[in-house]
Amino acid sequence: MGLDNSITKPYVRTEMVPQKAPPPGTVGPRKWLWDNVFASMLNFTTVGNAITSILMIVLTFGVIFLAWWVAAVLLKFGWQDAIFTGTDGSYCRPEDNKGKVPIGQNIGACWPFITHRFGQFMNGFYPEPERWRIYLTYIIGAPLIAGLLIPSIPRKGLNSILLFVAYPIIATILLSGGNMEIAGSTYIFWAVVFAAILITLFAVEKLTDSKGLFAAGGKVVIAVAIAMFAILFLLDFDFGLEFVETSRWGGLMLTLVIGLVGIVVSLPLGIILALGRRSQMPVVRLASTIFIEVWRGVPLITVLFMSSVMLPLFFAEGVSFDKLIRALIVVALFSSAYMAEVVRGGLQAIPKGQYEGAQALGLSFWQTTNLITMPQALKLVIPGIVNTFIGLFKDTTLVSIIGLYDFLGIQEAALQDTAWLAPTNQMTGFLFMAAVYFMFCFSMSRYSLYTERRLHTGHER
Amino acid sequence: MTTISDEPSGKVSLWYDPRVRSMVSQVILIGLIAWGFYALVTNTIHNLERLKIASGFDFLGTNAGFTLIQSLIEYDQTATYGRAFMVGLLNTFYVAIIGIVLATILGFLVGVARLSKNWVISRVATVYVEVLRNIPLLLQIIIWYKILLLLAPGKREFGNILGIGNFNITGLWTPKFIAQDGFWVTGIAIVIAIALAWMVARWASKRQQATGQQFPSFWAGLAIVIGLPLLVFFATGSPGIVEHPEFVSEGSMLRRGFKPGVGFVFIPEFLALLFALVLYTATFIAEIVRAGILAVDHGQTEAAGALGLRRGKILRLVVIPQAMRVIIPPLTSQYLNLTKNSSLAMAIGYPDVMGAGGIVLNQSGQAVEIIIMIMVVYLTFSLVTSVFMNWYNAKMSLVER
Numbered sequence: 001m002g003l004d005n006s007i008t009k010p011y012v013r014t015e016m017v018p019q020k021a022p023p024p025g026t027v028g029p030r031k032w033l034w035d036n037v038f039a040s041m042l043n044f045t046t047v048g049n050a051i052t053s054i055l056m057i058v059l060t061f062g063v064i065f066l067a068w069w070v071a072a073v074l075l076k077f078g079w080q081d082a083i084f085t086g087t088d089g090s091y092c093r094p095e096d097n098k099g100k101v102p103i104g105q106n107i108g109a110c111w112p113f114i115t116h117r118f119g120q121f122m123n124g125f126y127p128e129p130e131r132w133r134i135y136l137t138y139i140i141g142a143p144l145i146a147g148l149l150i151p152s153i154p155r156k157g158l159n160s161i162l163l164f165v166a167y168p169i170i171a172t173i174l175l176s177g178g179n180m181e182i183a184g185s186t187y188i189f190w191a192v193v194f195a196a197i198l199i200t201l202f203a204v205e206k207l208t209d210s211k212g213l214f215a216a217g218g219k220v221v222i223a224v225a226i227a228m229f230a231i232l233f234l235l236d237f238d239f240g241l242e243f244v245e246t247s248r249w250g251g252l253m254l255t256l257v258i259g260l261v262g263i264v265v266s267l268p269l270g271i272i273l274a275l276g277r278r279s280q281m282p283v284v285r286l287a288s289t290i291f292i293e294v295w296r297g298v299p300l301i302t303v304l305f306m307s308s309v310m311l312p313l314f315f316a317e318g319v320s321f322d323k324l325i326r327a328l329i330v331v332a333l334f335s336s337a338y339m340a341e342v343v344r345g346g347l348q349a350i351p352k353g354q355y356e357g358a359q360a361l362g363l364s365f366w367q368t369t370n371l372i373t374m375p376q377a378l379k380l381v382i383p384g385i386v387n388t389f390i391g392l393f394k395d396t397t398l399v400s401i402i403g404l405y406d407f408l409g410i411q412e413a414a415l416q417d418t419a420w421l422a423p424t425n426q427m428t429g430f431l432f433m434a435a436v437y438f439m440f441c442f443s444m445s446r447y448s449l450y451t452e453r454r455l456h457t458g459h460e461r
Numbered sequence: 462m463t464t465i466s467d468e469p470s471g472k473v474s475l476w477y478d479p480r481v482r483s484m485v486s487q488v489i490l491i492g493l494i495a496w497g498f499y500a501l502v503t504n505t506i507h508n509l510e511r512l513k514i515a516s517g518f519d520f521l522g523t524n525a526g527f528t529l530i531q532s533l534i535e536y537d538q539t540a541t542y543g544r545a546f547m548v549g550l551l552n553t554f555y556v557a558i559i560g561i562v563l564a565t566i567l568g569f570l571v572g573v574a575r576l577s578k579n580w581v582i583s584r585v586a587t588v589y590v591e592v593l594r595n596i597p598l599l600l601q602i603i604i605w606y607k608i609l610l611l612l613a614p615g616k617r618e619f620g621n622i623l624g625i626g627n628f629n630i631t632g633l634w635t636p637k638f639i640a641q642d643g644f645w646v647t648g649i650a651i652v653i654a655i656a657l658a659w660m661v662a663r664w665a666s667k668r669q670q671a672t673g674q675q676f677p678s679f680w681a682g683l684a685i686v687i688g689l690p691l692l693v694f695f696a697t698g699s700p701g702i703v704e705h706p707e708f709v710s711e712g713s714m715l716r717r718g719f720k721p722g723v724g725f726v727f728i729p730e731f732l733a734l735l736f737a738l739v740l741y742t743a744t745f746i747a748e749i750v751r752a753g754i755l756a757v758d759h760g761q762t763e764a765a766g767a768l769g770l771r772r773g774k775i776l777r778l779v780v781i782p783q784a785m786r787v788i789i790p791p792l793t794s795q796y797l798n799l800t801k802n803s804s805l806a807m808a809i810g811y812p813d814v815m816g817a818g819g820i821v822l823n824q825s826g827q828a829v830e831i832i833i834m835i836m837v838v839y840l841t842f843s844l845v846t847s848v849f850m851n852w853y854n855a856k857m858s859l860v861e862r
Contacts, residue, residue, distance in 0.1 A: 035578075036578065036579065036580035037579060037580055037581055039578070040579045048773075056579060059582060060579060060581050060582060063581060063582055064581060064585075066585075067585050067588075208481075210475065210477055280483070281483045281486065281487050282487075283487040283490055283491055284486070284487060284490060287490060287494060293843070293847075294836075294840065296843070297836075297839055297840040297842075297843035297844070298801070298836050298839045298843075299801040299802065299804040299815070299839060301804045301805060301807060301815060302804060302815065302832065302835050302836060305815075305832065306832050306836075309822065309828040309832070310828050310829060310832050312508075313504070313505045313508045313828065313829065314501050314504055316500075316504050316507075317504075317507065317511065390595075394595075394596075394597040394598065395597070397597040397600060398599060398805070400599075401599075401807060401808055408597070408599065408600060408603075426607060427607065427611075430600065430603070430607070433600060434596045434600060434604070437595065437596050437597055437600065438592060438595045438596055441594075441595035441596070442591065442595045445591075445595065
């Protein structure tokens, strides 16, 4: 009976025992702190480990102190001692200098200097009633750029044509006012050039017995000619906008203009140069290589300097460009040399089988490039392109050295205003500019990292 | 019956022959380039004649008539334009070499710090890298320059930095070593010591490969390089003196300040440029180092651990040699970048090759010649760098088998 009883009532738990709390120090913040901070500095088992630990202690606390100190200085300057309201420089000047700040009080950042001149920092000396044109340019450009950058948005081809062809023309007309009074002789000159090319094509077809050359080449030439004349006509057309000289452009807007012109010109030019450097034709290869290496070998400031003192000597008497256009030319050429190397890297990464497969299908060189290799290569090098653009964006600051009022240069102009004389204006401006540049470059670098991760999912370990 | 022949069946028109097409397009390209050059040269010559600017490099021999705030060789107002340009070139070398050394040290430290298991260190290193590499270098140079000028005491007083030297707005003044007659013996000793250390290292590695026995060649080499010249220096009767900067604190206010020409001075322009270049370039070097170390397969570390190597030895003998192969090519291009970026010195008035060249250009009006000279200087740098890189890549691919 007793046995029966033990079988019917076995000593088995029917419900789970509640889990015990883990030993202290193996979970939660203590564990995290131990693993990530103290594990490296509390190991005294051997002499070597002890030395490493002591070094880590010194280093960790040194680094904490340094970081705290930098943060404290920045906070004290930018916030604690800063002046946030005021209508002129006297709010940021000490009393012994005709100011309103009591003697003995520290003067930090003078933010009214920035807020008061915010329009100038953004737009330079662009006339105020016309500034809507700049904002409109931004509003048109933003969705185009976003459409190209966000992978899930379709119609990349149309988008890039709009951004790389249509948008620059619209932006030029909006920002400068258009109505450039292009001489009639310019139209005639280009008409003659296109006619000459057509005649040459026709003659070559007849002389070398190449059927279809005139029909195929002629289509391209006529399409280019129509586009060319349309652009000339648009730039010439009077939209009723006031003309704003480029010398009045400035601030962040000028920085963006230089950066965008750089990228818009350098991408196609860089692609051509990269193809040229990989070409089978020795002359083309040599010319592209020399071009790329020379531009990459010299600092941008040298070529900007060249643009301001040497370029005027290069052109025939009477032909002159304004300072901005000269700077734009060299910035575009400079960045296309860098872009060419980025694109070349992408082309080299395409497996040879792709080229051979295309050849086996009987595709021509341009068909292979346009349909097979270049799309793959460009996709591969998006991070590289973005990084080049970050470099270009930072490099646009150099135009302030040759006297353009870009985002960096505009402050020098702003500091000349006697109504706003105050001791900390310049540093405030620097802080502000550093923050803006950081914002732009950091977000671009995040984007580049994001694409890199998206493209390299197969390599994750 | 049809036969298959090697000959193309129809006559291919000339235009569709790839060889003819490539010939034609190359001839057109040559023509365009030649025409462009011709137009450039004739326009330039015409414009120069119109503006009455003499061309040629004769102007380098004429008197410059301006002073430069820093020169490593003897230079004053009576020197020539050519000499001024040389001063600029040396100043570029000067800031570039010191900058490269410091940026490499800082960059490696930060790169390793970013991989540290210590959260505080890796996070601070990340913030440093992300912030400084995303702010334009020119802005950084100008900010450092203004900060230095703000912090430094006026010309008539001075402060001290960590016992290294005294500083005020004229710069950081440090003692200077002046070699006297007979110092050349020590100079030769330095060369011999370096050669000796190199030979010892070679002998040690050969012996290790042959017998497996190790020899502390690093410490031995260090001892030779430091010891031998010191020994020779004292044996030849210490031919050299240390000159301390002199600060005049007595007399009329206008006379006070550091005595010019006594001791060695780092001018504020140089320091600001150096700080900015080092801090900026180090962020890029840190990223290269981090990527290089991460590129070494984890299996390598594990295998080395399985062989019983200690952590320090794993790093030194397994990880770093393999990481270096990935690190060095981009590292050289960062060195080149630093050298090219030193041309931004112009913005704060440091007389490097661009700055001094700019002054010569303004004074003499010889724009074409000066710009060509400056470009040749930088192109030579980049050519030398790429020659080195090709040599290094060739050497490394041999090691790789």
